[in-house]
Amino acid sequence: MNRRVLLVALVLVLLGGLLGAGLYVRSRPPVAPAVAPPTLAEPADNGWPELIRAATALDPRKDEIAAAYERPWNEQSRDTARLLADCRADLAAARAALAKDCLQPRPKDINQAFPELRTLRGLARLLVLAAREREQAGDVNGAAAAYADVLRLGTVAGRNGTVIHGLVAIAIASIVAPDLERCTGSARMTQTALARTARELDRALERGVKSSEAMAMEYVLQRKWLEDVAAGLQAPGATGPRGIIVNAFTVGPALRELDRNVGPTMQALKKPYWEPITNPPVYRTTLGQLTLVQPEGIRRKWTQRDAVLLGLRTHVAIQQYRLRHRALPNTLQALSPQFLPTTPVDPYDGKPFRYRREARSYVLYSVGEDGKDDGGKERFDPNTNRGDFVIWPWGRLYESAKLPASPPPSVSP
Numbered sequence: 425m426n427r428r429v430l431l432v433a434l435v436l437v438l439l440g441g442l443l444g445a446g447l448y449v450r451s452r453p454p455v456a457p458a459v460a461p462p463t464l465a466e467p468a469d470n471g472w473p474e475l476i477r478a479a480t481a482l483d484p485r486k487d488e489i490a491a492a493y494e495r496p497w498n499e500q501s502r503d504t505a506r507l508l509a510d511c512r513a514d515l516a517a518a519r520a521a522l523a524k525d526c527l528q529p530r531p532k533d534i535n536q537a538f539p540e541l542r543t544l545r546g547l548a549r550l551l552v553l554a555a556r557e558r559e560q561a562g563d564v565n566g567a568a569a570a571y572a573d574v575l576r577l578g579t580v581a582g583r584n585g586t587v588i589h590g591l592v593a594i595a596i597a598s599i600v601a602p603d604l605e606r607c608t609g610s611a612r613m614t615q616t617a618l619a620r621t622a623r624e625l626d627r628a629l630e631r632g633v634k635s636s637e638a639m640a641m642e643y644v645l646q647r648k649w650l651e652d653v654a655a656g657l658q659a660p661g662a663t664g665p666r667g668i669i670v671n672a673f674t675v676g677p678a679l680r681e682l683d684r685n686v687g688p689t690m691q692a693l694k695k696p697y698w699e700p701i702t703n704p705p706v707y708r709t710t711l712g713q714l715t716l717v718q719p720e721g722i723r724r725k726w727t728q729r730d731a732v733l734l735g736l737r738t739h740v741a742i743q744q745y746r747l748r749h750r751a752l753p754n755t756l757q758a759l760s761p762q763f764l765p766t767t768p769v770d771p772y773d774g775k776p777f778r779y780r781r782e783a784r785s786y787v788l789y790s791v792g793e794d795g796k797d798d799g800g801k802e803r804f805d806p807n808t809n810r811g812d813f814v815i816w817p818w819g820r821l822y823e824s825a826k827l828p829a830s831p832p833p834s835v836s837p
Contacts, residue, residue, distance in 0.1 A: 461640040471524030478518040479547040493549040534645035565617035572624040574600035582633035590638040678711035692719035735815035
């Protein structure tokens with residue numbers, strides 16, 4: 425008899441605890457986010473709506489655009505010329521929008537899927553095709569300006585968004601990087617065109633979305649999602665024992681886990697790539713594992729973007745030096761302060777980019793993700809994360825992109 429009474433008492437205590445925990449989750453006031461994304465003022469003449477209209481109009485031809493982009497840059501077919509002619513109005517509208525200050529609306533919900541995220545890649549590829557057409561016609565300076573439009577598209581695509589928006593921006597930068605690298609290495613480039621390209625690269629590095637900004641937006645929206653889940657469990661018809669128990673054992677712990685891990689995540693993103701993440705966030709709840717992504721993957725993607733953009737910026741500065749002095753610099757230190765504010769630093773190890781002269785040309789590279797200097801001879805392998813990011817000679821970094829492996833004959837300094 426005493427055992428039965430004791431068992432009933434234990435069950436009542438357990439149910440009381442669950443009820444109290446559930447009521448606490450239901451009744452506690454909203455907690456202010458531990459971090460907040462930057463507040464960006466919308467431009468007076470925002471070109472974003474026009475940009476999206478132009479990109480969306482290209483959706484029916486995205487497969488055709490992708491197939492044309494995958495062809496070698498100097499083997500564009502009549503079909504590509506016809507495609508560019510058919511899309512000329514949309515290209516003009518996109519360029520006019522990019523000439524303005526563009527800012528996408530801040531997402532209101534983590535599940536808000538921007539359809540334009542899929543269409544912007546198609547627009548980037550078509551802009552590259554139009555620039556290749558000019559390059560093949562011999563107008564390398566006009567082509568460089570057209571490639572810079574794609575850089576600007578990548579810059580604006582990630583601002584005011586979450587991690588996925590940042591990843592789309594990085595993908596757009598990778599679409600144009602091989603072509604811009606090749607074009608700016610041409611001996612027919614002028615100092616004016618190189619300076620314009622340098623300014624656009626500086627803009628991409630300065631105004632491109634930072635990983636910490638994207639993660640802050642991700643955190644705020646993930647937290648709102650969890651709070652909305654809790655609110656749904658409190659709605660009429662969901663206030664019974666099941667809703668209380670789910671709130672107490674699922675949503676509440678996930679919210680606390682999210683708040684506890686956002687600090688270490690933001691600290692990890694601030695660390696340079698060569699410093700290990702010693703306190704990675706740990707998610708044990710199912711909902712927690714569906715919320716913030718691990719910082720290591722984000723840091724890897726953003727470091728790769730920085731290596732490519734900084735490498736291209738250094739390559740353009742070398743070309744500027746060559747035109748001005750009719751010779752290649754002996755070291756990268758010779759580029760500053762005339763063409764670069766400081767000696768460019770490899771984001772993978774914190775040391776200057778590797779550079780050496782070879783006959784009438786040069787080798788410029790980053791050590792890549794493994795941090796090992798392979799002398800610029802071992803091409804980066806995305807499957808093993810080994811090898812160097814070789815910026816120049818053109819073609820080594822992007823041999824897997826179905827582009828010709830040797831540069832055009834006009835690029836030797």
